[in-house]
Amino acid sequence: MTTNPREASLRPFGKPSVRWRLAVLALGAVVAAGIVAWVVQLRGGMGVAGYNDHAFWAIYIADVITFIGVSYGGAVVSAILRLTGATWRAPLTRLAEGTAVVTVLIGSALIIPHIGNPILLWELLARPNLSAPVFWDFVAVMTYTFASIVFFALPLVPDMAALHGGHAKQLGRGRSTLYKFISKGWVGAPKVRVDEPGTVVPSST
Amino acid sequence: MQSHTPSPDEGPAGPPPGAAPTEGPGLSRRNLLATLGVAATGGALALVSYRDEAQASTKQAGPVPKKAQHAWCMVIDLRMCDGCKVCTTSCQTRHSLREEQTWIKVYDMEDSTGGTFPMPRPCMMCENPPCMYVCPVGATLRTDEGLVLVDTDSCVGSRACMAACPYEARYFNWTEPLPAKKMPMPNTPQMPVAKKGTVGKCVLCADRLPQGELPACVQGCPMGVLYIGDLVTDVAVNSFGKTVLLSEFLKANDAVRFKEEQGTNPRVYYILGHGQDLGGEA
Numbered sequence: 001m002t003t004n005p006r007e008a009s010l011r012p013f014g015k016p017s018v019r020w021r022l023a024v025l026a027l028g029a030v031v032a033a034g035i036v037a038w039v040v041q042l043r044g045g046m047g048v049a050g051y052n053d054h055a056f057w058a059i060y061i062a063d064v065i066t067f068i069g070v071s072y073g074g075a076v077v078s079a080i081l082r083l084t085g086a087t088w089r090a091p092l093t094r095l096a097e098g099t100a101v102v103t104v105l106i107g108s109a110l111i112i113p114h115i116g117n118p119i120l121l122w123e124l125l126a127r128p129n130l131s132a133p134v135f136w137d138f139v140a141v142m143t144y145t146f147a148s149i150v151f152f153a154l155p156l157v158p159d160m161a162a163l164h165g166g167h168a169k170q171l172g173r174g175r176s177t178l179y180k181f182i183s184k185g186w187v188g189a190p191k192v193r194v195d196e197p198g199t200v201v202p203s204s205t
Numbered sequence: 206m207q208s209h210t211p212s213p214d215e216g217p218a219g220p221p222p223g224a225a226p227t228e229g230p231g232l233s234r235r236n237l238l239a240t241l242g243v244a245a246t247g248g249a250l251a252l253v254s255y256r257d258e259a260q261a262s263t264k265q266a267g268p269v270p271k272k273a274q275h276a277w278c279m280v281i282d283l284r285m286c287d288g289c290k291v292c293t294t295s296c297q298t299r300h301s302l303r304e305e306q307t308w309i310k311v312y313d314m315e316d317s318t319g320g321t322f323p324m325p326r327p328c329m330m331c332e333n334p335p336c337m338y339v340c341p342v343g344a345t346l347r348t349d350e351g352l353v354l355v356d357t358d359s360c361v362g363s364r365a366c367m368a369a370c371p372y373e374a375r376y377f378n379w380t381e382p383l384p385a386k387k388m389p390m391p392n393t394p395q396m397p398v399a400k401k402g403t404v405g406k407c408v409l410c411a412d413r414l415p416q417g418e419l420p421a422c423v424q425g426c427p428m429g430v431l432y433i434g435d436l437v438t439d440v441a442v443n444s445f446g447k448t449v450l451l452s453e454f455l456k457a458n459d460a461v462r463f464k465e466e467q468g469t470n471p472r473v474y475y476i477l478g479h480g481q482d483l484g485g486e487a
Contacts, residue, residue: 045401046362047379053305056364056377116362116377116402123342123361134341134365 013163013171038113046116060114067107068141074100075148090155097152104145157183273349276436277409278472279423280451280460281325282443283481286430288313288323295425299410301383301399306376308407309422316480324483325431327422328353328374328407329463329471336366336375346394351436351472352411354394360403367404371467375406409433419444436472 041049051058077096081089112118128135160183164176171179290311302308309327316322334353337345344360347353355366367375382399392398395411410420414433418424419442423431426444434441434451441451454460460474463483475483 045378045380051377051379053367053373053376053379056367114363116364116404117360117400118362120342120359120361123359127342127359129338129340129343131338132341132343132365133339134363138341 010163010170013175041113042118057114060110063110064107064114067103067110068144071100071104071107071144071148074098074103075144075151078151094155097148097155100148101145101152104141104148108141108145153182159183273351274437275350275414276472277330277350277352277411277414278434278436278441278451278474279327279330279409280432280434280441280454280474280476282430282432282458282476283322283324284476284478285428286311286323286325287428289427291425291427292325292422292431295421296407299421300397300405301385302376302405303383306405308374308376308405310374314481314483317482318480320480322478322481324475325422326372326374326463327473328409329372329469329473330409332470332472333468335369335371335467335469339365339369341365348411350414352395352409353406354408354411355397355404355406356394357392357397357400357403357405360400362402362404364404371464371469372471375404377404378402 049059074096078089078093078100081093081096112121115121124135124138160179163171164179164183288311292309293307293311296302296308297304297306300308309325312324312326313321314324330351330353332351334345334347337347337353341363342359342361344356345353345366346356362377364377367373367377378399378401381401385398390396390398390412392400393412395408397405397408399405410418410422413420420431420433423433424444429443429445429447432441432443432447432449436451439451440448441454442448455474455476458476460476461483462471462474464471477483
């Protein structure tokens with residue numbers, strides 16, 4: 001372990017530890033169990049999940065709202081830090097926007113098991129009913145998803161440039177190409193940021 | 206529907222007059238933005254007017270559209286109802302429904318003396334149906350004759366309609382539905398064949414009405430409680446073949462509608478007995 005902030009920042013880009021692999025394995029098992037449960041529900045109908053005509057909106061819509069609520073929290077955190085001009089906000093903003101993107105995607109995806117006939121989901125786009133609140137929910141969530149991705153991706157540009165510029169070998173070809181793509185067009189001075197101790201993971205927001 | 210329908214080629218037209226005073230070679234930024242704005246507005250207008258036209262065919266100002274030949278309604282004479290629930294079972298037999306899928310459900314209501322009285326509740330066939338407005342894909346429709354029906358071929362199963370219906374008259378196919386034995390017919394909104402993951406509800410036996418036949422519940426009722434009526438020809442008839450002049454029958458017996466305060470304008474009329482009350486402000 002080193003206390004050099006630059007090396008510490010780059011540690012996640014190195015070789016993953018055994019504990020990390022175990023965590024991925026355990027969480028992957030949870031995901032697999034969820035997929036199996038969903039297939040069971042698709043074959044048997046939503047009744048197998050305990051839904052009935054009296055409780056017709058239950059855990060799935062609660063999950064949707066919970067995850068989208070968490071996502072909005074991410075946006076609020078980064079907005080407050082930005083508005084109050086906190087100079088130390090960079091790593092927190094990155095975390096907050098990352099959380100926002102991931103949770104809004106999970107929240108939106110949970111709509112799929114929530115509806116009874118997911119194979120017709122395309123109709124929501126193809127023949128929307130403009131008087132339906134659900135349609136405008138959909139529009140709002142999609143707008144928010146797009147904005148979150150933009151707010152997440154824009155501050156990544158200088159960091160990706162810094163990573164790609166100085167550590168291409170350490171990253172391997174796949175990541176190197178990805179970071180090159182994300183940082184494409186960045187003509188700032190990543191060196192300045194990298195050489196400044198403690199700001200190797202800055203955020204331009 | 207007013208005559209403001211934009212022509213289809215209005216949207217992506219060139220720059221609007223006066224939008225870009227300094228025309229350079231190629232597309233200036235202002236020019237591009239103006240064009241995009243016009244295109245977006247035109248597209249939105251076209252979409253809105255499409256919905257307007259779709260609704261104009263079903264939603265009319267008056268209770269009965271002029272072009273409709275019938276306006277189906279139901280009269281329920283609670284004075285005669287003994288709560289035997291034959292209406293429910295006849296309906297379930299005809300539509301191959303499960304026991305809990307009570308398209309016409311008999312509730313126990315409390316009267317002013319503390320006793321209970323049975324009250325059958327079919328779909329109210331609202332003139333202003335909330336279920337239709339909240340469907341995200343427009344799978345609920347209202348015919349000229351005032352029947353609120355579900356197109357199960359486009360139902361995504363969002364169950365927004367179930368949340369919207371003040372009468373809890375909608376039932377979901379939570380599991381694989383029972384096979385439709387009695388009806389070897391194609392699936393239509395008038396005579397739906399139940400499909401897993403879609404919603405179902407009372408259709409007032411819409412396939413029978415044009416043939417002059419009674420809905421299953423009306424036909425099955427041993428007490429003559431249920432009347433099927435037509436607001437256009439102003440008649441109603443029950444299982445005994447008792448035919449009444451609808452408007453006079455409703456007026457003479459002080460008919461009321463369920464949850465009138467919701468503004469749904471239901472087409473099911475109740476005739477109350479002594480001390481009976483449907484609640485609400487009706």
